[in-house]
Amino acid sequence: MEEDNKPLLDSVRRGSYTDKGSTDSLDRGARRPFHVEHRNIVENDPSERVSAEASVLSSRVHYYSRLTAASDRLLSPPDHVIPCPEELYVYSPLGMAFKVTGGDGGAKNPSIITIFAIWNTMMGTSILSIPWGIKQAGFTLGIILLISMGLLTLYCCLRVLKSPKSIPYIDTSDWEFPDVCKYYFGKFGQWSSLLFSMVSLIGAMVVYWVLMSNFLFNTGKFIYNYAHNVSMSDTEFGTNGSERVICPFPDTGDHKGNCSSGISGLYLNNNNYYYYGNDTSDTAVFDRWWSKTNTIPFYLIILLLPLLNFRSASFFARFTFLGTISVVYLIILVTLKAIRLGFHLEFHWLESTQFYVPEFRLLFPQLTGVLTLAFFIHNCIITLMKSNKHQENNVRDLSVAYLLVGLTYLYVGVLIFAAFPSPPLSKDCIEPNFLDNFPSSDVLVFVARTCLLFQMTTVYPLLGYLVRVQMMSQVFGKHYPSFFHVFTLNIFIVGTGVCMAKYYPNIGSIIRYSGATCGLALVFVFPSLVHMISQKRRGELSWPSAIFHSLLIVLGVANVAGQFFM
Amino acid sequence: MSSTAMKKKVLLMGKSGSGKTSMRSIIFANYIARDTRRLGATIDVEHSHVRFLGNLVLNLWDCGGQDTFMENYFTSQRDNIFRNVEVLIYVFDVESRELEKDMHYYQSCLEAILQNSPDAKVFCLVHKMDLVQEDQRDLIFKEREEDLRRLSRPLACTCFRTSIWDETLYKAWSSIVYQLIPNVQQLETNLRNFAQIIEADEVLLFERATFLVISHYQCKEQRDAHRFEKISNIIKQFKLSCSKLAASFQSMEVRNSNFAAFIDVFTSNTYVMVIMSDPSIPSAATLINIRNARKHFEKLERLDGPKHSLTMRMR
Numbered sequence: 001m002e003e004d005n006k007p008l009l010d011s012v013r014r015g016s017y018t019d020k021g022s023t024d025s026l027d028r029g030a031r032r033p034f035h036v037e038h039r040n041i042v043e044n045d046p047s048e049r050v051s052a053e054a055s056v057l058s059s060r061v062h063y064y065s066r067l068t069a070a071s072d073r074l075l076s077p078p079d080h081v082i083p084c085p086e087e088l089y090v091y092s093p094l095g096m097a098f099k100v101t102g103g104d105g106g107a108k109n110p111s112i113i114t115i116f117a118i119w120n121t122m123m124g125t126s127i128l129s130i131p132w133g134i135k136q137a138g139f140t141l142g143i144i145l146l147i148s149m150g151l152l153t154l155y156c157c158l159r160v161l162k163s164p165k166s167i168p169y170i171d172t173s174d175w176e177f178p179d180v181c182k183y184y185f186g187k188f189g190q191w192s193s194l195l196f197s198m199v200s201l202i203g204a205m206v207v208y209w210v211l212m213s214n215f216l217f218n219t220g221k222f223i224y225n226y227a228h229n230v231s232m233s234d235t236e237f238g239t240n241g242s243e244r245v246i247c248p249f250p251d252t253g254d255h256k257g258n259c260s261s262g263i264s265g266l267y268l269n270n271n272n273y274y275y276y277g278n279d280t281s282d283t284a285v286f287d288r289w290w291s292k293t294n295t296i297p298f299y300l301i302i303l304l305l306p307l308l309n310f311r312s313a314s315f316f317a318r319f320t321f322l323g324t325i326s327v328v329y330l331i332i333l334v335t336l337k338a339i340r341l342g343f344h345l346e347f348h349w350l351e352s353t354q355f356y357v358p359e360f361r362l363l364f365p366q367l368t369g370v371l372t373l374a375f376f377i378h379n380c381i382i383t384l385m386k387s388n389k390h391q392e393n394n395v396r397d398l399s400v401a402y403l404l405v406g407l408t409y410l411y412v413g414v415l416i417f418a419a420f421p422s423p424p425l426s427k428d429c430i431e432p433n434f435l436d437n438f439p440s441s442d443v444l445v446f447v448a449r450t451c452l453l454f455q456m457t458t459v460y461p462l463l464g465y466l467v468r469v470q471m472m473s474q475v476f477g478k479h480y481p482s483f484f485h486v487f488t489l490n491i492f493i494v495g496t497g498v499c500m501a502k503y504y505p506n507i508g509s510i511i512r513y514s515g516a517t518c519g520l521a522l523v524f525v526f527p528s529l530v531h532m533i534s535q536k537r538r539g540e541l542s543w544p545s546a547i548f549h550s551l552l553i554v555l556g557v558a559n560v561a562g563q564f565f566m
Numbered sequence: 567m568s569s570t571a572m573k574k575k576v577l578l579m580g581k582s583g584s585g586k587t588s589m590r591s592i593i594f595a596n597y598i599a600r601d602t603r604r605l606g607a608t609i610d611v612e613h614s615h616v617r618f619l620g621n622l623v624l625n626l627w628d629c630g631g632q633d634t635f636m637e638n639y640f641t642s643q644r645d646n647i648f649r650n651v652e653v654l655i656y657v658f659d660v661e662s663r664e665l666e667k668d669m670h671y672y673q674s675c676l677e678a679i680l681q682n683s684p685d686a687k688v689f690c691l692v693h694k695m696d697l698v699q700e701d702q703r704d705l706i707f708k709e710r711e712e713d714l715r716r717l718s719r720p721l722a723c724t725c726f727r728t729s730i731w732d733e734t735l736y737k738a739w740s741s742i743v744y745q746l747i748p749n750v751q752q753l754e755t756n757l758r759n760f761a762q763i764i765e766a767d768e769v770l771l772f773e774r775a776t777f778l779v780i781s782h783y784q785c786k787e788q789r790d791a792h793r794f795e796k797i798s799n800i801i802k803q804f805k806l807s808c809s810k811l812a813a814s815f816q817s818m819e820v821r822n823s824n825f826a827a828f829i830d831v832f833t834s835n836t837y838v839m840v841i842m843s844d845p846s847i848p849s850a851a852t853l854i855n856i857r858n859a860r861k862h863f864e865k866l867e868r869l870d871g872p873k874h875s876l877t878m879r880m881r
Contacts, residue, residue, distance in 0.1 A: 056792035
């Protein structure tokens with residue numbers, strides 16, 4: 001019987017930590033069982049250090065974990081059941097225990113970090129199309145629309161953010177907006193919110209492919225021209241002088257890839273460079289193999305398709321800082337260009353002149369379409385704001401983030417539009433990708449293109465991963481059903497990108513169509529409907545609110561209709 | 567207990583997804599295999615094959631027609647299901663959005679019970695209460711309880727609010743088992759005498775299959791109000807470990823300088839746990855006392871035995 005009572009920890013007990021006060025509470029002569037209940041470990045304090053509820057919950061969790069397989073979450077404690085961090089203790093079998101200080105659960109960030117994260121996520125490639133959008137809507141109308149769309153989308157974003165809170169009886173702490181749609185609209189809501197989310201993601205991926213082809217082309221062109229000392233200034237229509245701005249499509253209004261010119265002897269090849277006759281010189285050979293629409297989209301397949309098939313995208317998530325650097329560099333670039341080019345603004349209110357566009361144009365829906373995607377963050381705002389330390393400041397922080405995003409877009413758009421050298425060139429020349437208005441020999445713009453190219457190469461697999469995860473888990477139930485499934489999906493996405501890059505590389509159109517479509521559901525219709533239904537269920541729906549939100553839905557539909565008719 | 571006694575049933579019913587399988591697993595220490603968490607409804611009855619309170623078998627049924635196949639099967643098997651029922655435990659999910667439907671199915675079960683086993687005891691569990699905000703729980707439970715009492719007439723139903731994440735589940739099932747033990751008050755008096763004779767600090771009586779505390783005696787105030795559930799969890803975990811080695815748990819002694827605890831088989835339906843705070847009393851003495859008490863308590867149970875089987879044969 002005596003051997004049974006020998007303490008298991010006897011020899012260790014007499015070791016080095018006898019001088020630490022923490023184990024003094026234990027009776028030296030007593031025999032201690034191996035499992036020490038986390039009560040009187042830390043001090044000789046008779047008061048309870050652990051509440052009874054936490055203690056019995058621990059016992060329950062222990063027991064329930066024996067009843068199911070380790071990976072089965074059927075009997076896992078939900079978040080609302082686990083005691084708050086102040087009641088959690090971590091103790092080692094050697095008898096020391098310490099309290100968990102403050103919650104780690106979800107890495108709480110101060111407001112400034114949250115605002116920055118939202119700004120960083122929202123800043124996409126639509127920044128390149130804002131000057132074109134302002135040009136399409138007219139300068140004054142463009143600025144008015146930018147501010148109004150910003151406010152509208154901010155309001156809808158606030159509705160999305162608050163939507164899980166108004167659901168009674170259910171723990172919605174890990175819900176995203178599609179889950180809210182599923183709650184209110186059933187399967188239809190779940191599938192349609194998934195579908196529209198996919199539209200925005202795949203639209204973004206197609207835009208990325210077109211832009212990457214563009215930037216890769218220009219980068220290669222710059223390097224080739226630099227190495228072979230070829231000057232392009234004779235063949236491109238643009239301003240003269242040190243700060244060259246070009247107009248890639250001077251006569252025609254269309255921006256399609258293939259364009260023909262009737263000037264005899266002059267052939268406009270796919271890169272829109274004039275050359276004489278059947279030029280078989282090195283330049284022509286290079287142009288044939290390094291073509292923005294014919295060959296480069298296919299070269300990109302070799303680079304990007306393998307990256308899309310990676311099982312996990314966490315490697316690419318490390319490079320998000322590149323996006324910030326690119327945007328900041330773009331802002332600096334725009335400022336420098338504006339300083340060097342000066343302002344060229346004339347206000348013609350309704351009529352268009354040779355060099356200027358009216359202040360109010362009928363093509364304004366194109367700008368609203370672009371802005372819907374530019375201000376789109378509604379499918380992940382709930383997750384982003386969950387890690388905000390002071391949740392009561394969510395509305396304020398989101399508004400500040402939208403303000404900063406709006407200011408950035410406004411700055412870039414207005415400066416490029418205003419600085420566009422209008423006497424030789426018409427404002428109508430502003431390209432959907434404003435970097436296209438600078439020749440490939442421009443060093444500053446070359447750096448911008450390279451930065452953006454690199455950044456997009458790292459974001460593209462992330463987007464592909466998001467698409468894959470959402471589609472596969474909804475359709476097949478798991479993230480990676482088999483290599484074949486994932487590969488087929490990737491082929492489809494890449495194929496769409498390549499086709500668009502070859503036949504219709506107008507990113508302005510792609511952005512506005514996909515923006516208006518996904519904005520219809522996720523920005524205008526669903527948040528308004530969800531808000532109205534939840535108010536109605538609580539009996540709080542008033543006439544002004546119903547009219548206002550119905551108006552929002554009508555605006556969303558009009559936005560989409562406007563893309564097709566204008 | 568005569569072997570010709572027909573097995574009486576404990577029906578555990580409720581809508582699909584209301585938490586019956588989890589509840590059974592927790593109370594009876596059944597391992598839930600992964601595929602049990604199925605996407606469809608329980609098509610057939612799930613027997614637990616646990617000897618619960620002597621001759622009771624636990625049956626699980628999903629109630630709340632998912633499709634016409636389910637409805638037809640249910641109606642055609644109705645008499646079969648509801649015959650020989652000793653206890654009906656009906657589980658309501660508190661966050662269910664179809665209250666009307668739930669009540670409708672509950673009422674059809676009650677009708678079937680009235681027809682086939684009119685003496686059955688009815689218990690209603692309002693489950694998943696942890697999903698309700700704390701300040702609203704009492705209110706919501708009171709509402710449901712009133713509705714259920716009203717709907718259950720002429721049968722009397724006892725309502726409990728439960729959640730697997732607090733002590734309410736254990737207490738509800740302990741109350742249920744308490745009401746099912748045939749001569750429980752007598753057991754309690756005898757238990758007190760037994761405890762005082764052997765000078766125990768505390769004596770607990772557990773139901774054998776579930777380790778739910780049926781009755782207890784303590785001679786002084788104990789600090790931990792949740793000790794019953796904790797002991798039950800510990801022993802059930804130990805039973806799970808034993809069953810992995812194809813061994814069965816019979817008895818246990820835990821001793822240190824401050825106390826000695828003995829857990830042993832007691833009667834055919836029960837286990838006993840004796841806690842002695844005087845370490846000078848040798849284990850053998852306490853074990854002899856428990857052995858002698860066992861004979862006495864078994865006689866107590868057998869006193870009710872013949873009467874019990876007589877009424878069954880007469881039915």
